[in-house]
Amino acid sequence: MRALAFIDLLGFSAMVSNDKRLATEILDDFYNISFSHIKNEHDIHGDLFSDSLVAHSSSPAILVNTIAKIYRDCLRKNDSYTQPLGKFFLLPRGGISFGHVDIQSRTESPNLTKNFIVSPALVHSVKMESQVKGSRLLIADLDNGNQQVFNWNNEVKSILFENSNFTFWSTFKYYDALWFLDLAKSSSEQKTEVTYLIEVAEKLVHxxxxxxxxxxxxxxxxxxxxxxFSKFLTPNDNPLLYRFLEDYRDDLYWLVWLTLIEMIMNSPDSWALPSKREVIEFYKEVSLKPGWAKVISEINKPKNEYILGSFREFLSEMNI
Incomplete structure (x- = not known):
């Protein structure tokens, strides 16, 4: 039994169609970043093919932590590009699962290599990758808490955020790895890094x-x-939150609205933030916009009871 990751690059086919040279540079960066993190992790075995990475390990935590490092470095790399980020960017997307991985040697020739692998974990990870949007790292863990290998694993240095909307195999729960965070670092280092990576992600959005x-x-x-960033919110000093509340009021960003409220309600001091003037003014404006209908639709999806409960608590704490 091994943990297995399947990762590919978001939008790479379109990049190849638009400019083969720039696409080659993007792919070269992906290969170099992946190689730099995997080469010294001797418990990880990986293969790179075109824009895809398949990596597996007997240690679930080592694999998750290494893939998260690759994600952070890929996002960071975008800040150095001079080409238009509207068409050329470096963002991985994929999934990690746990299961049987059967790899067998086969006779090869100089003009034919063989990667013979039969693995339900590979099927699982590929399926997850194909169904997520954005640079997401989806992790599948058994629904039985006593058998989970990722969730509740203190060696995993990313927070795992349950994604109740995703289903593939009924015996599994699915989690988004909050890979902007590296819990192995000090709190101040974490905050600095997450803040910077958010700024890079904003550049891609804009x-x-x-x-x-x-x-x-x-x-x-x-x-x-x-x-x-939720863990860094405090009752009195939240410049990043207040900037987002001010700058992202266009209907295009309805998902950001939803996320900001989730962010508030997942913070250590969630009771203190909804009643802040900046939060109330934001809510009063966006809740009257057409885009708010999409927020209402999203939180009322059958499997979003948790988010709906958070919104109810948010409104209760807002006290307006």
């Missing part, structure tokens, strides 16, 4: 604001960053 499909993908990435 570079794609006229393209709905691309914008939605990048907003999903930004959502992971904002949820990662």
């Amino acid at each position: 570079s794609n604001h006229k393209n709905k499909s691309a914008r939605d993908q990048h907003v999903q990435t930004l959502r992971i960053g904002l949820l990662s």
